Amino acid sequence: MTARAGSAPPASPYVGLRAFAAEDRGLFFGRARETRDVAALWQANRLTVLYGASGVGKTSLLQAGVIPRVSTRNADIWPVGRVAPRPAGTTGNPFVAALLASWSPEEEPAAGSLRDFVRGRPERVDRYGDPLPTLISIDQAEELFSDFPRLTEERDEFLTELAELLGERSGTGLRLLLSLREDYLAAVLPYENMLAQGARARFQLRPFESAAALEAARRPLEGTHRRFAAGAAETLVEDLRTIRLTAADGTRSTVLVDTVEPVQLQVVCAALWASLPSSVSKITSIHVREHADVDRFLARFCGRALSAVAAEHDLPASRIRAWLRHTFITELGTRGTAYEGLTQTAGMPNAVVHALEDRHILRAEQRSGSRWYELQHDRLIEPIRQADPGEHLQDARLALHEADVSLAQRQAELALAAAGDDLRIRAQAERLLGDIAVRRQDIGAAQARYRTAASLFEVLGDTASVGNALAGAGELSMRSGRHETAVAELQAAVTRIPTTLHVRTLLARALWHAGQPRAAVIVLNEALAIDGENVDALRARGEILADEGSSVEALSDLGRVRRHQGATTLAARALALAMSGKLEAAEQEAEDALANAEDDGPVLLRVAMVHALSGQDTSAARLAGLALSAAAPEVPPHLRPKAVALASQVLDPSDEGR
Template structure:
């Protein structure tokens, strides 16, 4: 392809050409391409135009393929530049925003939905989306001022099934929410990007299956020979460099294992190594300059195995290598690899999910891997914030805590030290070490107070401490902590949390005042109305009904129970019983007690007593507040029905 063709290609995509000597690396390595990398993204033009067309014309489009085949890069650098940017939300995922402490996310807020909404709206404070559903977010946040259909991406959707989940079925909740959003009248076209191994789990969701069609499902495979040649040559041509005749062809031939094509990750590794060794020259790259493909791939295998063994197998590289040799030799997974190890190897591009419905080693990677010898001592893990964050995302809490502990011993600037304390607090909280979480969050807040422009971060950390104190029954201490948070940053969600704490100590009027302030702010009014309605359901049922009628549909069990109680206290007992949520031993105490009170009003005394006992004994983190304990005791002393 000539330079003139390259120029025309990128001008059509609206991307400026970098000049020679601009300092731009021609190859991105194993890092996914971003939208701003479109000028150096080559080899997927046909796939990009096809996917953009399908996405424009279908409510639900699915892009799937093996891990590492370049799905994220195709969307970001290939498809997004073809669309009007005002119609497209930033790419979303279920990776929790790192600036939000784990303890600050509401218990009744789906953590995956919270993360997805936060990534779709990265310039707003993430806490504003706590407690919202996908449909409510789309309905109340006017992120498409030009009207028309909004285009949303749910990238790395496989992480919905592999990331840490406090509740085993919590991934279903997000799929239900996405299905509801697609089934409504919201102007939404959704593109889901998912790895092959979890594609069937997505297809089995009844609600989403109704929106799927075979023509709107695209499987991305390895690069063809022509596409691989374009991916080699194009980035170099952008900066005024080129391959000598026949050299790119030789490189691609060495990268190609079989008729399946060329793995993009392997091409990036080898081209990156080639560029590193020739970047100081301006003459064409010749055959003598080519790097040894087997050597580059072997070095990659060695690095990844050392890291995975260090992080997940107490440094036992030989054991990991033995497992992988069976896969590389016989092409089968014997099931001995623990899931976290498999995830890490997939992330490192050592394994992928193959057509035989099992994990396999890419064919081109097997020969260099089998020629290696292992036995070096794994290197000490880096104390990078990204390492700790990734461990928390995957549920490796002990490893995250150890890394944070080591990082706190090493010299670091104040901002990094505060960030590590916050992550250490997350690790402690997610292991139910609440006192440890409070200690780390407070240290993080104290360090941040010495830095400029950190009021919002400090407020978020104090709010996390306040939430834990509420869970521990230290209500007055929680009120004090949350008041400090509100003083620094009166975010509606923090005002809402303070309202709950005030309600717990019996100050309903003060709680309603805080919610009134939150409503006047104009942000996240849905959550403030919902909470005010729940609080008022005990004392002012008519006012509660007015608030809760404004936030339909009632998607949370606590809201449905509060609405049912308000109906029952207003005299509409039959309707109250009909709208009650399904509750179980894991339901929060207030929801169980409100359900019990509705049953009592309906004359079902035995059921009311049973539910009241459950409210007193529930395993949920939030116990009954003192002011409601007497109500529960009264219901449990009711004589059984005859």
């Protein structure tokens, strides 16, 4: 079976970073023994504690393995519970409220205690009329002990109530499974006797061994058009087991470990599936080597995780990466450790550290009463060391925002150098370097960067980004006086981002400067049909209409943009007023415009025309002469004859061509 041309790509059989859900049980492989053992322990013991490292797959095992295995004919299985305290305002014990809400997700539970909720739930019986065992579970039970030290009393009350419930229902078979991170196992030990009353079990979930990893990689493909060729899955798993270490002196070594982290296997398999051409039905070792670059996939995984944490905590991602390198990678290129303080871990706020743990970058364990952190796996050492171009881009944007242009340029160039074949990063870096060149007043360099960025975005099919880059180049062409080039670039931009009115207005001004005022008005009419109150479009149309002699229409537009008027708008309004016979008002606005005219050709010409209409011929001729020689900007071609006519009243005819 192959994908048809034009059809949507088939859904990936790998879940990636998220946990398996109940509906994913047909894709859940590699945990048959663990599923069987945990299901048996849960049904046989009053308390079962399932524990393991973050990212090892406890939630997946429970939801897609254990619960589907237990027959509903033999047990009453309740929805998986959670105990993360609910938002402020919840009455009663917050852990009780959270657990009841997870047991009754469709509606607010009427009961206010665990006992009342259980009593209010109909008892299920087997075919002989005997009560079925009731299996309840609490996933991520570390939420009882993490980040909520102020709720110690409430936690103890909750666990006491839970223990009493287990005791009351022991005859009818109420069974509790707690799933938690391995580093919180010590926190639950003091409560085990109270909860279990002797009938308890623990099960440690470990990473995949090679055979299980192969099954987890191969078998999800059974319902798809793809298969691994002989040896291909082995190549992928062996690469995941291979750890490459680099010491501070550059010495390199390779270690082959016995296990594979499930989260890493899912990340790499999902990325491999997405990167293969749709026509590939047999995944060979060559495909694995070409497309399943484990280091690259894990580097992207780390980069996305660090960027997300950085955004959440308003920190540069590069700072977090540097902290990880300094704190958790030794000079020998191996994993280091750091203990958690009251508010910080090795100088980093604990909130950031916890977020990195949640995203499977760090793992924690209890030692002598303290929490110690290390990288989730040796396989992350090199990805953490690698420079991430996205982080350089983020730092470059931040530096530019803070007006540190030199730092912004260094970071953007580092992003470009590290981008490799990532066209999006290259395009974004080129666009940002264009912005930086504008800050440096290097217009030529900025235009080159914008045009390169537009070409790269075009390859990516990112139409909006192409339009924005072309608009940037077009605006710079206008500033450089190359109006024909500006028109071409801005027309191309408008076709890609037609609803961006700022770009339409720029195109209209470029057309006006290029001597096409009627075309400019048509473009502005289209813009104002989209948004009739757009200030920039009204201002531009009013100025052009004033030059064209349409004084009533010009005053109508310019009267709607009276705030923050610059010299060009004041001069256009003065000209429209003068043409309407309101000479006194026109003279005042003309003087205000002239005070800021400097070397502005259109402003000087408009004021010259106002003076001419007021009978001040000498002043009009002088200002028209200045307009002809102005360069910032020049008088547009279609207005130069007017300037020449006014200036010739007192100037030598040989000066008319200026």
